Amino acid sequence: MLGSGLIQGLAVTAKNFVKSFHDPARLVTVEYPEQKTKLPENYRNFPFLVYDGDQAIDGLRCVACKICEAECPPQCIYIIPDRDEKGRPTKKPKVFDLDISVCMSCQICVEVCPFDAIKMDQHFEIATAERFNALLLHREDLAKSDAYFHTLHPTEAAQVDAVLAEAKRRTEAKARPAAPAAVPATPTAPAAPAAKPPEPPPPAV
Amino acid sequence: METLAQIHERLAARFPAATLTLVPNPAPPAQASLLLDAAHAREIAVFLRDDPALRLDYCSNVTGVDWPEKEIVETTRSVQIDPAGGPPRTIEQKTKRLQPGCLEVVYHLYSMALKHGPVIIRLRTGNRSDQITLPSLTPVWRSCEFQEREIFDLFGIVFTDHPDLRRLLMWDEFTAHPMRKDYVEPDDYEWEPTPHDDVLAKAKAHYPAPAAKAE
C-alpha cells in the first residue's frame, strides 16, 4: 500500500517519543553545566608539567631537554633551558611556554618524553575572553602536582611510578651512593628525576 | 600477474621506439616502477588498460614528486703506492656532479577486473622551469582528472590534452607551486603570534606598525 512505509516510520517516531518518558536509554542528552558526565581516564586535552614535592617550579620533572619541542607536530612548545650563574645548564626550564591555541592535543609530547615530565590534562573549561595571551600558558600555569596526575590518570601514573622507581633503583645500584636527589620525593612518587636519564617508558603508556 | 620485468619486456617489444626504464625500489615490499618517455606515454597507457592479461582499468593514485637539481659529491678512493718505498697513500678524489632536476608524475595502476596490481608508471619532465609539459592520462583514466589538476596546481606540471586544466586547490590568481621543494611561503600567511617568535617577527616585518596606517 502506498504510504505504508510512511506510517511505519511515523510509528517508530511515536514509539520513541512515548518511550522517552520512562526509558532512560532513550534519553541520551546531558544538561551540561548542571550535569556533567564522568570523563574517561584516558581523556586528554592539553598537556601540563608534573612536579614532585611541594615546590611547583623547583620540583618540575622537566629537564628542558627540548625533545617535546622538537617532536611537537604543530610546534606549540617553546623552551629555554635555565643556566646557573656560571652558565652551566641546571637541567631546568627557564621558560616553558605552551600555546594551547596551537596545541592539537595529540599526546606526542607525552609519548616522547623520557622523564615522564609532561602529561595530559583533563581540564576542558578553558574559555577566555582574550585570544592570545590568555591561551599562552607559562611554566607557572602548567606546573601541576604529581598527586593531581594520580587523580587524573591512576593507571598511567602507577605505571610511571613503577618505571621511575625502577630507573632510580638501577642508577642507585650503579652509581656512587652519594648521588643526591635534588628534590625531596613525595610518598606517591618516590623518584625524583635522576641525574642520568632513565629508560624511556614503554610506548604503550 | 606478470612481474614488472615481464611487462617491461612486453612493452619494449610492442613499442620499440619508446624508452622504458625500470626504476627499482629498495623498500621491503619493492614496489618497482616503470619510467616511460612522455612521447609514448599515452599509447602505453592505453595498452596497459586494454591488454587482456593486464587490464589495468583502475588508476588509483596519481601524484607528483619534485626532484630539485642536486649536487652530488662523489668520493673515489685510490691507493697509490709510493714509488720511493714508503707506505701506500690513499688519495681521495672528490668529483662534483650536478644531477639535473625534474618533476615526476607517478601513477599507481590496479586492475579491478582481474584484481591485481599495482603497476606503477612514472613520467618525468625535462627540467623544472620550461620543459614542464607531460601528456595527460585523463583520457585514458578519468580518475586522473582531479589529481592531475592538483599536480598542475601544486607542482606546476602542465598536462596536455587535459579536459579542464585549472588550479584545483589554490585560487586562480595564485602563481607559485607550493609543493615544490624550493617554495618559500610569503611572510603574511601566518601571522598569529605563537611562542615561536619567528612567526611573530615575520608578521611584524610584513605589517609594520599597523596603528600608523593611514586611513
Place this chain on the structure above:
Amino acid sequence: MGPHHPSTHGVFRMMVTLDGETVVKLKPVFGYLHRNHEKIGENTTYLASMPYTDRLDYFCSMTNNWAYALAVEQLAGLPVPERAEYLRVILAELTRLLNHTCLAGFLLQDTGASGTPLMYAFREREKILDLFESLSGSRMMCNYQRFGGCRIDATPEWLAAARQLVNGYNAFLDEYEELITGNEILMARTQNVGVLSPALAVNAGITGPMLRASGVDYDLRKVDGYGYYPRFEFRIPLGDHGDTYDRYMVRMLEMRESIGILRQALDRIPEGPVMDPKAKIRGFKPKPGEHYGRIEGPKGEIGFYLISDGTANPYRYRVRPPSLINLTILEDLCLGHTLADAVIILGSIDIVLGEVDR
C-alpha cells in the same frame, strides 16, 4: 551553491548552471579548507604526521591512522603484534559503522527528512565516539595507531562495552530501517537519481560503497586482504542500479556485515602486547625507498604514498583522498536532474571536506 550552504557538508562550492530547475552544467570548486597537508607532512617527522591524518576525514580518524600506519609499516618492514591487528580491525569496523550511520543521517537530512533520522543516527554515533574516547582519549581526533601497533591497550571493560554496543547495533539498524528505508518519499526521491554505470565508476576511480552500489565487486578487505581481514567471514554487499537509493542501501548492508566482523573479532581477540617491542617512538627513520599503502576506508580507498630518503621526514608524503576522487563524476551524475536532486547526489557520494581539500 556554497561554499557556505548546509547541503554541501562543509565549505564546498558547486558552480551550477541551471535551465529552469534542471542542472545543465556543474563544476565543483575546491580549496576552501586547503592547508597543504602534504607539505606539512613533508616538513615534519613520520610520527608527527599521525595526528594530522586524524584531521583528513574527521569522521574516520581510526581508519586514516591505520592507513598511514600501514603504509609506514610496509615501507619500513615493521611487524605488528596480533592483538594490535585485532584491535585495528575492531576500530576500523566501528569507524565504518560510525561513518555509514552518519551518512545515512546526513543523506536523509538532505532529502528533507529534517531532524529525526539525523538525531537517531547521532544518538548511536555518540555511543561509538564514547568508546573511542575511553580508548584513545579523544572522540574524533583519536591519534591511536602507531608504527608497529597501537598506542594503548584496550581494557577488558572496554572490550565488554564494545561488545555491548555491537550486540545492540542490529536493533538500532532495524529501527532505523523501519523508520525510513521503506519510506515512499525517500524511494521517490532517490531511486533512479544519479545513476552511475559500472564502466564509468571503474574508469573514474570511484571506490568504496559508491563503487559497490554500481555492482562492481571490489573491496580491498577482500582484494588486498590487509590486516587480519582474511581471517574473518563477511560478504560484500553489491548494488544493482548504481542510483542514490542503492548507495544508501549498500551502506546499510555493509553495516550489518561490519557487525558480523566485529562479533568475530571481539570473540577471538587474543591477549598479548599491542606494540611491537622493537618499534621506535623517537628517532624513527625508515630506509630509503617508496611505498604506496592503502586500505578500504569507509568512504573508499584511502592510501598513503611515501618516499623515504632515509631521514626522519618523508621526502614525499601523499594522501590518496577517496572523497576527492569520488567527486570526479559529480557532474555526470547530476546532469539532467533538478537542483534538489543534486543535493542528495552530493550527499550520497559521502564527502568530508577535510579530506577533499587537505
